[in-house]
Amino acid sequence: MANKHIDEATGTETVGHEWDGIEELNTPLPRWWLWTFYLTIVFAIGYVIAFPAWPMVDKATEGVLGWTSRSQLAKEIDVADQARESVREALARTPIERLPEDSPLMQQAVAGGGAAFRVNCVQCHGSGAAGNAELGYPNLNDDDWLWGGDLKAIEYTLTHGIRQAGDDETRTSQMPTFAGAFDGAQLDALVDHVLSLSGKGRSNPVGAQIYADNCVACHGTNGEGSREVGAPRLNDAIWLRGSSREAIKRQILNPRMGVMPKWEGRLDPVTIKMLAAYVHSLGGGEDFVEVAENPEVEVDEQP
Incomplete structure (x- = not known):
């Protein structure tokens, strides 16, 4: 107490210690802050009494209100269900x-x-x-x-x-294997024609005839496909098994059916x-159309 003195600039008493010429003022806390602090103490005591608070060996104190986070979650799940x-x-x-x-x-x-x-x-x-x-x-x-x-x-x-x-x-569709049905030149001609249907190559007359003899029944004259038999469309740019010559040859010779x-x-x-x-x-969905009312509706396909 002997070290305490009044700060001349503020008129406030110091706390009595000094370090390197610096002293701390003993400024009282604001009343509002003290009352807020006291209220938090009262609230904490009430919370401990009302709600689970103190951890025990296998559970927490239950609180006089009987509230638990588990019961609240169960109620919320019930409402959602x-x-x-x-x-x-x-x-x-x-x-x-x-x-x-x-x-x-x-x-x-x-x-x-x-x-x-x-x-x-x-x-x-x-x-x-x-x-x-x-x-x-x-x-x-x-x-x-x-x-x-x-x-x-x-x-x-x-x-x-x-x-x-x-x-x-x-859903069932079946493409027959053509392994051994064509020689190399015929197979190349058929691939040329298939690629031409989607604008990826030039039409080949020999390939067009082979296509007409073997493929039109399912894939259509212009490669439009058929939903009745699950035959994919060949005249667009979407290919399930690939659009390269090698991929098309493989599918003709040894079809892969998913x-x-x-x-x-x-x-x-x-x-x-x-x-x-x-x-x-997702983006490709179509409108529902009553087929009986619109029997000539054009269809598309998902290979």
Whole structure:
């Protein structure tokens, strides 16, 4: 106390110690700060009494209100489950081709389908659904479809799969092998004609005749393909197995036919419907058209 003195500049008493000529003023704390500090002490005591606070051996003190973070989480999950169930019930009632008429429900379906896609489909089609040409997994972002790209057609493909044994309704197409059917010159001529259909080469009369004799029945006169038999379109720039001469020769001589598991029995119908909505939303989805009313509608394909 003997070292304390009054600072001449401020008139405030010092705390009594000095270092290198510097002294500290004993300025009182503001009243508002002190009262706030006291209130935090009172609040802390009340919190410890009301809520779980002190850790024990196998649990914390329970608090007089009986609140726990686990019970709050359980309630929130319950609310989310009820909301999700209402959406699923609405999806179950709505025919898939009518989903676009209900924009909020369609958005919910796409969101749910995106989650299902990331769990079940990215292994083959990739996280961005771009597929893998080397392995024969189709790109789902483009507008080429083997059996149809509207919501109903996609749902059918997901439900029954492609070339699935034991399912009479599975998508199936078959290209015969032409190994040994043509000599080297004939094979080159046929490849020339196939490339010409998409503007990648010049037409070859010999190849055109071979194509007419062997390929038109499935792929069409101009390479437009056929959804009835799942024959891919050849007159565009989208190729599942590659568009090089070597890739086309390989497919002619030793066709590679892909498979896709059927999701019926693995996923419930509502999840399949949501998956179809998500795939349709990726950019290549087509509008649903009643074939009976429009029998001459032109179709595209997904190789």
